Each structure stands twice: as C-alpha cells, then as structure tokens.
Amino acid sequence: MDITLKIKNTITKAFSSLYDVQLPEGSISLQPTRKEFEGTYTFVVFPYLKHTKKNPEESGEELGNFLKNQLEEVSNFNVVKGFLNISLSDGFWLGQVEELNNNTDAFQFPSTGRKVMVEYSSPNTNKPLHLGHLRNNFLGYSLSEILKANGHDVVKANLVNDRGIHICKSMVAYQEFGEGETPLSSGIKGDHLVGNYYVMFDKAYKKEVKQLVDKGMDEELAKKEAPLMQKAQKMLLQWELGDPEVVGLWKTMNQWVYEGFDSTYKRMGVDFDQMYYESDTYLLGKNMVEEGLNKGVFFKKENGSVWADLSDEGLDEKLVLRADGTSVYITQDMGTADLKFQDHQIDNSVYVVGNEQDYHFDVLFKILKKLQRPYAGGLYHLSYGMVDLPSGKMKSREGTVVDADDLIAEMVDTAKKHTQELGKIEGFTESEAEALYETLALGALKYFLLKVDPKKRMLFNPEESIEFQGNTGPFIQYTHARIRAIIRKARQIELDYQHPSIFKNIKQLEGVERNLIVLLMDYPQKLKTAGDEYSPSVIAQYLFDLAKEYNRFYAELSIFSEANDLTRAFRVALSALVSQTIKAGMRLLGIDVPEKM
C-alpha cells in the first residue's frame, strides 16, 4: 500500500482510539515537509483541535507517538507549533528504491482503456509556422505523450485549415506575380514561398485600397471593391464549385506548403496519427443544425438564420447557420466533433488551441452537451496563452513574426557556439556534434516553452537568446550526460551496481541520498497530476527539481573515491535510476537527452 495512505489511515485510527472521534474517510491530508524542518511528510493538526481538545503541541505529540508505535516505517517525528513532521526510516526508503529498481515498467501506467484524441498544431496553409505554433505543437505533442504514459490510448490529430479566403489570397497573388516560380526553381521552402505571396497580396491590396480612398471612395467600400479582393472572393466561389484550374492551383500550392510543414514537423519531432482537412470537413454539421431544431436546442429567426440560445448558461445567443443556409465556423466544428467520435470512438477529446478562442469552445461544448452527444462530457479545451514579443503581439503583416524555422536554426547556432566555447566536443565526429547541437537547441527551446503554465501568456525576447544554464533544458540534459559518464566508468571498472542485494545491505542514508529517493518515488504522482491537469509544466518543474537535487548529491558526495564498495555501488545504482527518470520524463516533453555533452 502507498505509504501516505497508510499514514492517513493510521491517523484516522489514532483519532478514534485516542479521542473517540470518527473522521470521515479521506478527510486527512498530508503535505511534504518544508526543507528547513526534519521529516518527509507533515500533518497539520490545527483543524482537528476541536476534536483533540488539547493544544497543538500536545495533540501533535500524541498523534506522533501513536504513528511511531503503529507503523514500523515511521522512525521519528517532531512537532513544531501545530505541525507534525513525520520521518520515515532509511530501511523503508531503501525498500522503495529497490522496488523501483526491479520495476521495469515504472514509467508507464497500465492501460486504462480510455481513448483520448489530442488535436493540436492545426496550421493554416497560407503561411509558415511561427513561434506561437511552436508552443502549440510542443504542448500538444507533450500532452499526448503524458496521456499515453498515464495509460490512455491516444490519437494525435491535426486539423489543417487548407481552404478559405486567406488561402485564396496567396493563390491570387501567385497568379498575379508568381511568374511560375516554384520551391524548386527558387530554392525557397514551400511554406515560406506561399507565405511570401500572402504577404505580397496584403501589400498590393493595401495599395489598391489606398488608391481608391484617394479617389474619394469610402474606406469600408474600398476594402470590398479593391480588384484583388474581388478576385480572391471570386476564386473562393470557383473553388467551391470545383473549377479545375483553381482546384489545380490550390492543390499545387498546398502541396508545397505540406512539404515545408513536413520538414519543420520532423525537425520539431512532432507527428500525427490522424490528419483532417477543412476542405473535407467544412460542410459538416448542417445535419446537426436540423437535429438541434427538432430537439428545440436551436431556433430559427424570421430571416431563416438558425441560432443557439445559451443565455440559460450565462452566454449569449450564437449563430449556427446563416440566413442563406451556409454554415459558419462553429457549425463545422460541431460536425467535426461528431466525425472524430465516429472515426475513433473516443472517450475524451482535447483541443490544443490558443486562449483567444476560449469563448468559441465554451459555446461549442455547451451546444454539444445540449445535443446530448455521448462524448460531450469528455471535451477539454487546452487553452494556452499567446507568446508575445517585447514589442507586443506578433503581427504577420507587420513582419514581427518569429519564424519557427529561423528560430530553430538560430538555436542550433547558439548551441554550437556555446558547446564549442566550453570545449566539449572532444572525441565527437562531425555528425555526432551536429546531432548534439540539434538535441540541445530543441531541448532548450521546448523546455523554455513547456516549463510555463500553459494558460499564462509568455514573453519571448529575441534579443536575449534562450538560456542554457539554470532552469533550462540543457541543464537537465547535462545532468543526464553526467550520470551516463558515471555509468560508463562503472562498467569500465566492472563495478556491479546492479547486484540485487545492494539495497538490502545499505545501513544508512545521507541526506541528499534520501532526498533523491523521495523525489524518485514522486514520479508517478507527478505523471498522474500532469495527465489529470493536462499540464506538461508539472513534469518540467519536477525534472528540474530532480536534476538540481542530483547535482547537489554529485557535489557533496563522491562515488568512485568512496572507500566502501557497497556504498559505491549503491550511489551508482541511485544515479542510474535518476538518469532513467530524467530520460523518461524528458521523453514526455519530447526532449532527447544526450549520452555526452
């Protein structure tokens, strides 16, 4: 049984035997003891003084004595004010770490049979990926890994926004100014090439609007009347009618973009099990409008438009079908939700989408609930904050966007410079060194974006490149590499650090050793919390704490110059467990760890 549960139960028992009080099941909670006090777990007695009818110190003493007598794992306790700090015996901790050492499946929970879809990335095919997409992609990928490790069956989905007026803008600009340019002929990556035309459209369009306004036209009207906009609108209609020429261009240009995305995704280390394209799904959901009308969930206005009334839920009325019978964004999302369920029989569906769409998802989920969808209870919007620059929001039209490919390339450069300055690539081949730079660069970038609570917006300053020291990916990677060096040496001197009797024979633990064990034991709980709260930052924070504690251990205690053979083997074994935990945890963040750095 879990030791904390054991302690809680014994405390409940203590109350009934010492004070004749029956506490409700599960009402006891323990917290970790603060660093400056002796102990591992702390029970706060203040709330129970009305039961003990004694002062805090006395109550703590009595409960502490009861625990110590009842549980062999409890070696000691102390009471400070109303806080009962409980220490567990070294024997107990060694038993725990031995169990962990023997457990080959320590980092993977057994299957829950629950199927979860995580939709993330969801790019537009009119421009390349930028910094905001990086946060999205890393979050979505990491969350998927975390859910898998929690025992769920995960489907990673990507819903590509491959149609619409914005796509037509790139296409029109290409027709006007492209002169047959291709990624091959220009040497420009496909997504960037198409993005260039999107920018070109905007520039030329603004010029046209200005000319019209200068001629005296009202600005609102000019925006609609500008020839380029007219062409884009017309092209959208032609696309919807399946005009062969337009569809052909659309396919060609999208293909360029996909080739570009594929290489970026590959470099980022993210992937998908299921692709959805809006060109396939944009007409879905209309049948649900009909259904909603029949069920009385929606109502029709005089002009024929259909609305959902969510005022009973504290929201507004929301349009779900236009008067002309065409659908809007949310109609499509309703239909896609059904499609996802039909395709995969999912129990949960997570949408990794920025917080600018909070309201949209609030409405969508409430509508699906009203339509009594079986999956409606399992919907979750993982809403994350925007990544802002010191100058404010990124604006693609103002050229202040931090491009994903550029940023990754810069990070690799920085990693290279840093590593070379430190003189750390002795004995590396050229390709090993390149691989290391890539690992470190992406480690730094991913950790930077994942360590922060997803829902907070965050600041990225391109002037100050992402750190490699302190609370960073490379710090954790470095800790792993350090341990791997120890393992290599242990093997070289044929030290048997995997002998089954090691943990049984150790008599006493040093403080840092005990701290490490406590942290190692905490991994499953952190994994569970990260899964329950959909939060990779829980894992990131934990890994930093673990690496930090290991480095303290590393500095305070020696391993190979330790005289006692058993202690030496034990410290290597403990190190090995830390490295495995770091590797497993970093895997959940999508970050690789090097053997050497």
Next chain:
RNA sequence: GGUCCUGUAGCUCAACUGGAUAGAGCAACUGCCUUCUAAGCAGUAGGUUUCAGGUUCGAGUCCUGACAGGAUCACCA
C-alpha cells in the same frame, strides 16, 4: 460597455489546490576544478505577493470592490 484570463524579487517563472520564515533560475557580488563532465555546487543581496476591504486559528491562494495588462463579444475563420 458585458464576459473570461492574468498580476508574486530588476527580469523569467514556482509555491503540492487554505498551512510553517513566499521559493528557483537569470542578471550582480563572494567562494569551490590535481578527485566521477564547472552547461555544475555553496553562499550574499534582492518581497507590503498591484491596491483596499472581508471570511478564517491561518490568505499569494477563497469572497467583494478598485487598478493595470491581455483576450473575446460578427450572418469572419
């Protein structure tokens, strides 16, 4: 204007869901490489947790009201 989110050290972030003297990293300063990787370790300094009330034995955390920043509120996507 309505709704939602955020506000913690100079900067970037924590704080185990109401518990002890609010913790890390960066930047600054001081030590530690003849010993397992110094991308490290130890230390110094840095705080009225935006403000004002309230609930509680106990509030960064909960409630009310300000203030500041952001998002959103289209027959756009």
